[in-house]
Amino acid sequence: MNQMTSVEKKVNTQDIKISASGVQVYYGDTHAIKDVDVEIEDKTVTAFIGPSGCGKSTFLRCLNRMNDTIDVCRVEGTILLDNEDIYDRKVDPVQLRAKVGMVFQKPNPFPKSIYDNVAYGPRIHGLFKNKADLDNIVESALRRAAIWNEVKDRLHAPGTGLSGGQQQRLCIARAVATEPEVLLMDEPCSALDPIATAQVEELIDELRTNYSVVIVTHSMQQAARVSQKTAFFHLGNLVEFGETGQIFTNPEDPRTESYITGRIG
Amino acid sequence: MTDLTNSPAAGVPRPKHGTLLTQDARTAKRNAAEKRFQMYGMIAIGIGLLMLLVLVFTIVRNGAGAFQQTFITLDVQLLEDKLDKNGNRNIEEISKVSTFGYSPLISQALEDKVASANVQTELSGKQLGDILSKSAAATLRNFVLRHPETIGTTVNFEFLASSRVDGYLKGRVTRDSIANDKNISVEQLDVVDQLVEGGSIEKTFNLSFITGADASDQRPESAGIGVSMLGSLFMMLVVLALALPIGVAASIYLEEFAPKNWITDIIEVNISNLAAVPSIVFGILGLAVFINYMHLPMSAPLVGGLVLTLMTLPTIIISTRASLKAVPPSIRDAALGVGASKMQSVFHHVLPLAAPGILTGTIIGLAQALGETAPLLLIGMVGFIASNAPDSLASGLLSPNSAMPAQIYEWAKRADPAFYERAWGGIIILLLFLVTMNTVAVILRRRFERRW
Numbered sequence: 001m002n003q004m005t006s007v008e009k010k011v012n013t014q015d016i017k018i019s020a021s022g023v024q025v026y027y028g029d030t031h032a033i034k035d036v037d038v039e040i041e042d043k044t045v046t047a048f049i050g051p052s053g054c055g056k057s058t059f060l061r062c063l064n065r066m067n068d069t070i071d072v073c074r075v076e077g078t079i080l081l082d083n084e085d086i087y088d089r090k091v092d093p094v095q096l097r098a099k100v101g102m103v104f105q106k107p108n109p110f111p112k113s114i115y116d117n118v119a120y121g122p123r124i125h126g127l128f129k130n131k132a133d134l135d136n137i138v139e140s141a142l143r144r145a146a147i148w149n150e151v152k153d154r155l156h157a158p159g160t161g162l163s164g165g166q167q168q169r170l171c172i173a174r175a176v177a178t179e180p181e182v183l184l185m186d187e188p189c190s191a192l193d194p195i196a197t198a199q200v201e202e203l204i205d206e207l208r209t210n211y212s213v214v215i216v217t218h219s220m221q222q223a224a225r226v227s228q229k230t231a232f233f234h235l236g237n238l239v240e241f242g243e244t245g246q247i248f249t250n251p252e253d254p255r256t257e258s259y260i261t262g263r264i265g
Numbered sequence: 266m267t268d269l270t271n272s273p274a275a276g277v278p279r280p281k282h283g284t285l286l287t288q289d290a291r292t293a294k295r296n297a298a299e300k301r302f303q304m305y306g307m308i309a310i311g312i313g314l315l316m317l318l319v320l321v322f323t324i325v326r327n328g329a330g331a332f333q334q335t336f337i338t339l340d341v342q343l344l345e346d347k348l349d350k351n352g353n354r355n356i357e358e359i360s361k362v363s364t365f366g367y368s369p370l371i372s373q374a375l376e377d378k379v380a381s382a383n384v385q386t387e388l389s390g391k392q393l394g395d396i397l398s399k400s401a402a403a404t405l406r407n408f409v410l411r412h413p414e415t416i417g418t419t420v421n422f423e424f425l426a427s428s429r430v431d432g433y434l435k436g437r438v439t440r441d442s443i444a445n446d447k448n449i450s451v452e453q454l455d456v457v458d459q460l461v462e463g464g465s466i467e468k469t470f471n472l473s474f475i476t477g478a479d480a481s482d483q484r485p486e487s488a489g490i491g492v493s494m495l496g497s498l499f500m501m502l503v504v505l506a507l508a509l510p511i512g513v514a515a516s517i518y519l520e521e522f523a524p525k526n527w528i529t530d531i532i533e534v535n536i537s538n539l540a541a542v543p544s545i546v547f548g549i550l551g552l553a554v555f556i557n558y559m560h561l562p563m564s565a566p567l568v569g570g571l572v573l574t575l576m577t578l579p580t581i582i583i584s585t586r587a588s589l590k591a592v593p594p595s596i597r598d599a600a601l602g603v604g605a606s607k608m609q610s611v612f613h614h615v616l617p618l619a620a621p622g623i624l625t626g627t628i629i630g631l632a633q634a635l636g637e638t639a640p641l642l643l644i645g646m647v648g649f650i651a652s653n654a655p656d657s658l659a660s661g662l663l664s665p666n667s668a669m670p671a672q673i674y675e676w677a678k679r680a681d682p683a684f685y686e687r688a689w690g691g692i693i694i695l696l697l698f699l700v701t702m703n704t705v706a707v708i709l710r711r712r713f714e715r716r717w
Contacts, residue, residue, distance in 0.1 A: 066601065071525055098604030108595035110614055120613070121603040171599070178603055 017042040017212040023077035036238040045213045047227035054233040056216045064100035065093040101180030105187040107167035109159035117159040121178035145173035146203050165196025185215040201226050232256045330435050331690025334471035335426035339374040345417040354413045364402035382463040386456050398425035399484045428486040428683035478652045485683035490691045496566050496666030503570020512581030520589040521611050540579035547576045548640030564645040564665035573634040584626025588619040621713035628706040632699050638670040647671040669695050
């Protein structure tokens with residue numbers, strides 16, 4: 001409880017980074033997301049919670065158009081990133097994804113060296129002038145992902161040889177290296193043990209100073225620990241969205257209360 | 266009623282569990298069934314292995330002979346007044362002397378050899394000549410044309426023995442079996458026996474079988490598989506150059522980019538069906554399209570390669586798609602997630618991971634194409650006797666040639682049993698190629714297989 005209040009204190013009003021309104025998602029005939037409005041602030045950690053299959057991951061993947069890769073998926077409504085509609089015809093999802101980075105549920109480093117994993121994004125986006133530049137980018141990304149000390153002596157060892165928690169932090173470093181403005185995390189700790197989870201959570205809190213972070217999680221304790229804003233999804237609806245402290249201590253909707261007290265889910 | 270609902274097993278006696286130390290009837294029956302099944306499996310594998318052993322044994326036994334050939338060593342006097350009357354070593358004048366000019370020299374050399382080895386025979390030099398290959402005079406003439414300086418000297422020369430003599434030394438021809446044979450007589454075999462004792466007739470390793478060209482019906486002893494091996498090589502070059510890029514491009518498009526709708530479904534089904542189309546159908550297609558319509562040269566490895574490309578494409582596409590499918594989607598997500606385009610994610614990440622599988626599929630497709638005979642029948646690559654190795658890439662692709670399996674088929678259907686032996690020998694060489702290619706495929710798969 002002590003921790004939660006400390007988080008609460010940090011909350012201060014920020015600019016709106018992403019603003020979604022009237023978002024509908026269909027998988028073929030299934031209506032997966034029903035009329036969701038949400039506003040995600042800059043330099044804030046926003047947590048999406050809810051029971052399995054409630055649509056929180058689907059909604060997260062709408063934010064960087066990863067759903068485009070699914071043929072049957074159809075998105076309606078508007079999602080504005082810095083007041084630009086990301087589903088506009090003129091928007092190239094590739095450019096969008098450079099701005100909105102993503103970390104996945106399962107650590108998925110490329111089967112290449114640690115260095116190449118982190119350098120891949122800067123390489124394809126041409127973010128560096130020379131080798132020394134790239135070295136700096138890689139180092140600072142690995143430092144921001146709090147994994148530099150563990151891997152600095154073996155940057156050219158394969159990334160797949162790291163432990164699960166290290167792999168996930170490497171994936172975070174990889175996402176950070178392209179200098180995104182928003183970082184989406186889809187249950188980043190579900191494959192990790194408690195110690196690695198704690199490291200990643202600490203990292204998320206640090207990342208907040210530079211990025212807008214959106215995290216999907218199954219663990220309500222995690223949502224309470226790392227986030228300032230929380231959105232509760234249920235059966236494709238956004239049931240409640242507000243300050244994390246508010247949601248966990250004094251939810252307005254009875255469904256939220258049932259979920260966080262463990263009666264549904 | 267209540268009785269029934271209360272005890273679910275009413276009417277059915279509750280099973281009694283006896284001691285665990287003895288098997289009850291049911292367990293014993295189950296175990297016996299499992300044992301029986303394992304035995305069937307072992308018998309099946311045993312039969313398979315036995316057949317493989319029989320096959321390999323038969324091939325080696327029948328084909329090994331082709332790698333040895335009987336040679337007769339003779340000292341030939343290259344008389345100047347016969348070969349170069351003017352004595353000025355002008356190649357053009359020397360080449361006017363045909364093989365008929367050389368035959369007496371060889372006959373003389375044989376007579377000398379017979380006399381010096383104290384062989385008892387009443388045969389004349391010309392009759393003795395039958396124990397040599399019919400190519401002997403031509404071989405000698407070619408030698409003299411290459412080395413005109415040897416005219417006037419006596420050279421020690423190894424001549425191919427005739428296929429009958431060769432068969433006699435290998436046990437294929439016996440004194441009984443030649444009763445009605447016009448090509449050799451018992452008296453000639455007597456001479457052969459004595460020359461073998463004297464060391465003038467020997468079986469040695471036959472390199473020209475591997476490197477040489479096919480020969481006419483009359484002289485099986487000089488037939489080789491080398492030129493048709495080149496024909497196969499050029500066909501494989503065509504197949505590799507066309508089938509690999511086309512197949513891989515098609516698979517990548519179908520697997521990674523194409524929308525999933527009824528058109529791609531139909532294409533997919535048809536590719537699978539094409540893999541099962543009999544190869545002779547591709548042959549007649551090649552005949553109609555490449556030769557009759559496009560007027561490409563008959564019997565050319567280029568046409569053979571094109572036909573085999575059609576045949577190999579489905580194999581390569583199917584295996585490439587399978588290996589692309591085997592790359593975990595999380596790798597694609599990861600690449601897209603850092604802002605790579607679809608094509609970058611495929612070429613930077615998916616393709617390298619799928620490469621071993623693609624290579625394996627390609628090599629297996631090539632191996633399949635290498636052993637294919639039926640389509641070659643239709644485009645005229647069978648029955649053509651290529652006497653020279655092609656001298657350039659263009660002539661290798663465009664000049665008529667044969668291919669290894671077609672050559673084997675050609676030998677197997679000729680009357681002389683000496684060709685039969687060569688057919689088996691050719692099969693050994695073909696199998697060596699196939700085994701090598703498949704081994705390379707396995708090694709590549711093992712070496713580059715990544716686990717994640």
